Amino acid sequence: MHSFELFLPDNIKDASLRGGPNAVFKAAGTDLLDRLKERIENPETLINLLEFKKDLAGINPQAGGFDIGSLTSIHDIASSASLAGPEWRALKQAAETTATPQIRNRGTLGGNLLQKTRCWYLRSEAFKCLHGGRGPSCLAVDGENRYHSVMGTLDCMRVHPSNLAPALYVLGAELSTQSGEESNRFPIAELYPELPLASEAEHTLSDNEILTHIHIPAAVTGTSTAYVESREKLSFDWATTAAAVLLVMKGKAILSGRICLGAVAPNPIPCDQAAEMLAGQDASMELxxxxxxxxxxxxxxxxxxxxxxxxxxxxxxxxxxxxxxxx
Amino acid sequence: MKNEHEMRVGFAGDNRKIKVDVPEGDLTPWDLDTKLESVGGRSDRIDAFAKVTGRAKYAYDINLPGMLHGIILRSPHPRGSVKSVDLSKTLDMPGVKAAVVMKQGERNRIRYVGDPVAAIAADTLDQARDALSAIVAEYEIEAHNVELLAAEGAPNLNENNISDPWPVPRPAARRRPADPDMELEVSEADVSAEGTWSMEVQTHSSLESHGNVVWYKKETDSAEIWASTQATFGARQALASALDIPQDRVTVRAEFVGGGFGSKFTPGEEGMACALLSKQANAPVKLMLDRFEEHTCTGNRPSAVIQIRAGAKKDGTVVAWDTRSFGGPGCNGRGGSTSHHTNYFDNAKHRRIHVDLATDTDASRAMRAPGRPQGVFAMEGMMDILAAKCGLDPLAFRLLNDNSELRKAEWQLGAEKFGWAEHYNASPGSGEDPRYLRGAGMASAFWGGMGGGKHRVTCRIHRDGSVESRNGAQDIGTGMKTLMAMLTAEELGISPEQIRVSMGNTNDPPGPASGGSTTTPSLSPAVRHAAGLAKQELGAKVAERLQVDANKIIWQNGHIGLQGGEMIPFQEACKLIGAEPIEATGIRQANYDGYQDNVCGCQFAAVRVDRETGLVLVEKMLGVQDCGLVINQKLAESQVIGAMIEGISYVLHEQRIMDPKQGRMLNGDFANYKIAGTLDMPEMEAIMYSVANGKNNVGAAGLGEPPSTAAPAAVANAVSNALGLPMRSMPITPDKVLAALHSKKK
Structure with a gap:
């Protein structure tokens, strides 16, 4: 890796103020370290958010739902007793299937949501990848694209790798961020670019904006969720496709539903029209x-x-x- | 001089007495009637604790004062030549201490992405990497091809079957007797079938990458080297030559090696570069490859397409077997040969024709039973197809055609222990479970590996009772050190914990390269011989003390002395030794004619296939394997289970994925090169089938490769049984399974 300045901030504000185009925020760093070593990420400054992990880690009940700190480990979500009910199951299932035990112990919820795509053209500096700013067009279009997008693409075929994002989508999560003194709260959909162009990052946060909390609202009575992903092997693999769903049930009848797909497009893909077909119907495999x-x-x-x-x-x-x- | 000796050999189903010629000075060979104490037990690896605690030092772990870090500039182009390399700027970069050009003059061809062009050494690895960009290399780029089926001479693939042009034997092979007219033989059989099998490149993926630490010392014109190698003595020869110094001034150490699987027989170009850099800088240089280099520049198991046409009589007897195949060994255009054993059709008309096709990719290297898992995957696939056509269960079909009595016994034992009747899906492609299809498959193993060579082993017994067993070859993870302790302990009648073993230092007696499943069978007789000679010396000292004839001395329960008379504990007897230890050198004698020259085995797999996602999960696997005398049950089982793990990974997941345009590997890392992990593992069992092969004083056979020949085929056949369709393309990934399920619906 190239040399860089390591900044150890005392608090979120200090961290944010050091943000900028040549700086990178580091949470667990499980993926960032690889990109630094591969020299596809070459920041001048690395800002270590783990310095104030105690402020931003934890799953706190809040008005029937939860506020989850962005530095909460994936393992803590997967093993949380608070999230044991069927209404939160999608989040737990997504956390349980993530990566390896080591990465789940170290990796954070925020890091999972803000991941860089795993596209092999992006991740090797030898390839003139458009998204990586190294070439004129997406090499996956007519290259090796078995793991790439099947929908929602513009000029870049990458897929969004987060498995927790689809679950948070269907749970109706909102996110809090902080930039300097200013804080902001918005629905998770706004975390991802409306037009996922190659020139856009995987998320919409600005250079000095730090994701601090994930808010999950209270669940309506009869809520049940699930997350399922396909992969080529069970140990440590990325999803080839993923789906998170939320159903509000009364007996066999579905009152309403939400669906979000993962690993098939540059963004998590909410499917509102398909979900509307569920409302008022009885659950059946045919439906x-x-x-x-x-x-x-x-x-x-x-x-x-x-x-x-x-x-x-x-x-x-x-x-x-x-x-x-x-x- | 040789002495005729009668010994009982064979296995439970066929044991008999044979006469062998034991060389003068050798020990009485162990046979079926020998009662052994340590040998045959389940000792833990003697270096297990050092390995799991990180105390074991591999070449990668060696750090020396003043050590430089080497790195190689590799060609980004797959084909062409190097016009010029200018190192002047890189030598001015911070920390750079040495630089060498590796492509020049007539040796300037670029054969694959990653072909070495130049190498530099700097104070830190990052400085070295920075300095790479200051090397000015000019290339003449030529059009390339990295795909087997786009290579010159490649066959067409129609409906998943290869067709013209057919491979023709190389001229050298034409000296064989004329091949039978297979067209005729197959067409005249009562039952016939044909099919094409294909498989991708598998990389060795050793946990420790290739590389060395070379410390050249100008003052003495000598060198110390720490190597990640499968051949310490070969490494010494090659690196002494690179350094241009006599071999006696070079010591190679490889006390621990993090895997090789056939890819570490020579120090390679990275070793040559490391030696030259160290000599130029007169400083220790560490040059270990990174993971991408490891996947792309250190060889692989080649890809292949294999067509088989075969015929059988109505009763199931195989009468014709024709195999035509193409291998993809990369840029050297040879070594991709796929192979199979012929136990099922030795009595049938059969032929095998193979041709390698060159591509602009890294040259293949030996990998754990080179060519065999590929060939057996196709052969055992065809066996199941023919069995079905003959209306026979796969087990019955194999028992009918297998000409190995030993393996027939293993088939029967394995089928019973595995529960073949219970797991085999008698209605292939269907089942009651709405979600999962289930099936079972089996495959045979066959290999040689009786060892040989003129290796030597030193055994020392010290006055304080400590015992050493030493050989300069390497233990690449098979557990040879542990076997040396057990064999020495057996001979001396003491516990294996009392033996200190040293391997992996070329100052010790010469030993073999670890390849072809030969380290254990090659070294074991010399280990035992050395201990036996040391024992005779100690026995003589006891005899002197007791004032009796040396041939009256017996060894029993850790004591030495006279039958019915005074018995001295081993520890006490050692006090008869002076300051100079007893030192004996054992010699590996040539093998006797013996009972047999090969090993057999068979494996069974049961799988579950998700009808909706196409994911294959192996639920159960069992291997029966013989390897002559089993010295350590636990280590032997570990080899068999390891081979099954590797086979599951190969048949379901592993493949090198190339970008055809740039000719560069896309998944050259452990994130995207998929290897089976713990959650993908089935319940596994290994049953060692003991055979006295009568080949030497120990009678062990190699075990590294044999079980790996069967594993992928057994799993593939299980998937085919579950789906009711032959799966003939490895790796069997979910997309292929879904396509197969779709084809059935149509």
Whole structure:
């Protein structure tokens, strides 16, 4: 890696004030360290947010929901007794499937939401990747694209790798950030760029904006959630497709639902139209099949990833079946 | 001089007495009637504690005062030549102490992305990496191809079957008797089938990367080297030559080696570079490769496409077997040969034709049973297809055609212990579980590995009772050090914990390169011989003390003395030794004719296939394996289980993915090069099948490679059984499973 200045701030404000175009915030650093060593990230200053971990780690009940600090470890979410109910299950399932025990112990919720894509063209400086600012066009378009996007793309075929983001989407999470003295609160959808161009980062935070808390609102009676992802192996793999769902049930009847897909597009993809098909219906695999088809209706595969569409539908059906109690 | 000796050899189903010629001075060979104490037990590895606590020092762990860090400039282009390399600017960069050009003159061809061009050494690795960008290299770039099926001479692939052009044997192979007319043989069989199997490049993925620490010392014109190697003596020879100094001034150490799997037989270009840099700088230089270099520049198991056409009689007897294959060994254009054993069709008309196709990628290297897992994957796949066509269960079909009595016994034992009847899906492709399809598969193993060579081992017994067993070859993780302790302890009638073993230092007696499953069978007879000679010397001292004839002395329960008379504990007997220890050198004698020259085995796998996501999970796996005399049950089982783990990973996950345009590997890291992990592991069992092979005084056979030949095929056949469709393309990833399930619906 290139040499850099390591800044150890006392508090969020100091950290934020040191932010800028040539600085990088570091949470656990599980991925950042790799990118530094590969020299695809070459900051002048590294700002270590773990200095004030005690202020930003923890799962605190709040008005029937939770405020979760952005530096809470993935393991703490996966093992939290507070999140044991069916209404929070999607979040726990997403946390449990993340990476490895070592990374779950160290890695943070904030880091998971703000991850860089795993696209192999981005992650090697030898490739003239558009998203990496090294070339004129996306190499995955007609390159090796078995793991790339099947929807929601513009000029970059990357997929968003966060498995916790889809779960937080369906839970209706909001995020708090701080920039200097100023704090801000907004729905999770606004964390991701409206138009995920290659020139856009994976998230919309500004250079000096620090994600501090994730707020999960209270759940309506009858809420049940689930998160399912497909992968090629069970130990340490990235999802090939993922789905998080929230259902509000009364007996067998679904009063309303929410769906968010992961690992199939540059952003997590909420599927409101497909979710509307659930409202007022009785849970059945037939219904879930139709909903899954609708969620993927606009998917357009690249040369090597058509399988992801069928797989994505299966995963979504499974998530709906789990949330509704059919499985 | 040789002495005729009668010994009982074989296995439970076939044991008999044979006569062997034991060389003069050798020990009486162990056989089925020998009662052994330490040998055959389940001792832990003697270096287990050092390894798990990090005290074991690998080449990668060596850090010396004033040590420089080396790095290699590698070609970003897959094919062409180097026109010029200018090092002048890089030598002015901070910390840079030495720089060498590795492509010049007539040796300037670029053969793959990663081909070494130059190397530099600097005070820190980051300085070295910074200085790389100051090397000015000019290339002449040529059009490239990294894909096997786009190579010159590649066959067409229609409907997943290869067709013209067919491979023709190389001229050298034409000296064989004329091949049978396989067209005719296959077409005239009662039952026939054909199919094409394909497989991708697998990388060795050793945990410790390739590399060395070379410390050249100008004052003495000598060198000390720490190497990650499978051949300490080969490394000494090659690196002495690179340093241009006599071999007697070079010591190579490899006390611990973090895996090699066939890729570490030579110091390679990284070793040459390290030696030259150290000599230029007159300082120790560490040059260990990074993970991307490891995946792309240190060899691999080559890709292949294999077509088989085979025929059988109505009763299931195989009568014709024709294998035509293409291998993808990369830029050297050879070494990609796939192979299989012929136990099923030795009595049938059979032929095998193979041709390698060159691509502009890293040259393949030996990898744990080179070519064999590939060939067996195809062969065992075809066995199941033919069995089904003959209306026979896969087990019955194999028992009918296998000509190895030993393996037949293993098939039966394995099928019973595994529960073949219970796990095999008699209605392939269907099942009651709405979510998962289940199936089982089996495959055979076969290998040689009886060892040989003129290796030597030193055994020392000291006055204080401590005992050493020493050899200069390396233990690459098979547990050879532990075996040396057990064999020495057995011979001396003491406990293995009392033996201190040294391996991996070329100042000790010469030993083999670890390849072809030969280290254990090659060294073990010399280990025992050394201990036996030392024992005779100590026995003579006891005889002198007791004033009796040396041949009256017996060794029993850790005591030495006279039958029914005075018995002295080993520790006490050692006090008869002076300041100079007893030192004996054991010699590896040539093998006897013996009972047999190969080992057999078989493996069974049960899988679960998710109908919706295409994910294959291996639920259970069992291997039966013989390897002559089993010296340590636990280590032997560990080899078999390790091979099954590696096989599961290979058949389900591993593949090198290349960007064809740039000719560069895309998944050259452990994040994207997928290797099975703990959650992907089934319940596993290894059953060692003991055979007295009568080959030497110990009778051990190599075990590194044999079990790895069967594992991928057993799993693939299980998936095929679950799906009711032959899965003929490795790795069997979810996209391929989903496509297969789709094809069934149509």
């Amino acid at each position: 879930f099949g139709k909903v899954a088809a609708a969620a993927y209706a606009k998917a357009v595969p690249l040369a090597q990833n058509e399988y992801k569409i069928e797989l994505g539908k299966a995963v979504l059906r499974d998530a709906l079946a789990q949330a509704s109690g059919l499985r």
